[in-house]
Amino acid sequence: MADKLEITRSFMDSVSAGAPKADLLADNAVFRALNFNIPGKAAVLERLTGENTSKVYKGVTWGAPAADKFDGIQIKGTPASGVGGVIVTMLFEGDKIAAVQQQNIPGAPRAPSEMKLTPTIKNFVTQALHDKHPMVVAYTDENGQPVLSYRGSTQAYSDDQLAMWVRNAGGSFLKAIQKNPNVALMYRNEDSKATYQFQGRAKVATDAATREKVYQTMTQVERDHDYARTGVALIIDLDMVQGQAGLSPTGPIEPVRLVRAK
Numbered sequence: 001m002a003d004k005l006e007i008t009r010s011f012m013d014s015v016s017a018g019a020p021k022a023d024l025l026a027d028n029a030v031f032r033a034l035n036f037n038i039p040g041k042a043a044v045l046e047r048l049t050g051e052n053t054s055k056v057y058k059g060v061t062w063g064a065p066a067a068d069k070f071d072g073i074q075i076k077g078t079p080a081s082g083v084g085g086v087i088v089t090m091l092f093e094g095d096k097i098a099a100v101q102q103q104n105i106p107g108a109p110r111a112p113s114e115m116k117l118t119p120t121i122k123n124f125v126t127q128a129l130h131d132k133h134p135m136v137v138a139y140t141d142e143n144g145q146p147v148l149s150y151r152g153s154t155q156a157y158s159d160d161q162l163a164m165w166v167r168n169a170g171g172s173f174l175k176a177i178q179k180n181p182n183v184a185l186m187y188r189n190e191d192s193k194a195t196y197q198f199q200g201r202a203k204v205a206t207d208a209a210t211r212e213k214v215y216q217t218m219t220q221v222e223r224d225h226d227y228a229r230t231g232v233a234l235i236i237d238l239d240m241v242q243g244q245a246g247l248s249p250t251g252p253i254e255p256v257r258l259v260r261a262k
Contacts, residue, residue, distance in 0.1 A: 003095060089103070113259070
């Protein structure tokens, strides 16, 4: 066991220095991180010296390696801030490293920024049904029971608002928000790993221009459900948006935490 601890320490020190000790890797070594499984010694070395991965490793201080519960050796890298970091788990074949498994440690919550939807978020939301990733809305019914519902007409309406077309103007959803306008929505794209949470307050739009804009913006399949336009346009004033456009081995892509000023 002592040898594996020493090998792990020696290898990670060499990685942080930008020159991984290739002789410590097995020929069939693999590198694993979220959404990545890279086989082969040469490919692993390339990943470890690549800009994104090497940046992570050069920016941390490594703790003492220790055995985990599954016959691996773990070593934790902590950045200067002391928050977040990375855990690397080494799996061995004899005295050679057979797998380098990287797992990021969440850092501190992002500082909130202005409630202004990015073009990326707007596109994800408005194209959600078309891309086969329909959004889910949560609201509280008249009895105080939480309810979840897919809403394919959900769309970005402005920099700080979402909208949707509700076909049943006399349904429980609209009755519920008259009593409690607070709603939450979720977007998840398993292909890109984009994930967003939305919180806001829903209200019925009464002017013709808004109704027309919401109706025309939703996908054709949603319009086909209401040729007679008997539904209503619902506008959601957003109070919080949090998430990211995807995930990479070094962490979230385009992370956001948008909060409406009080």
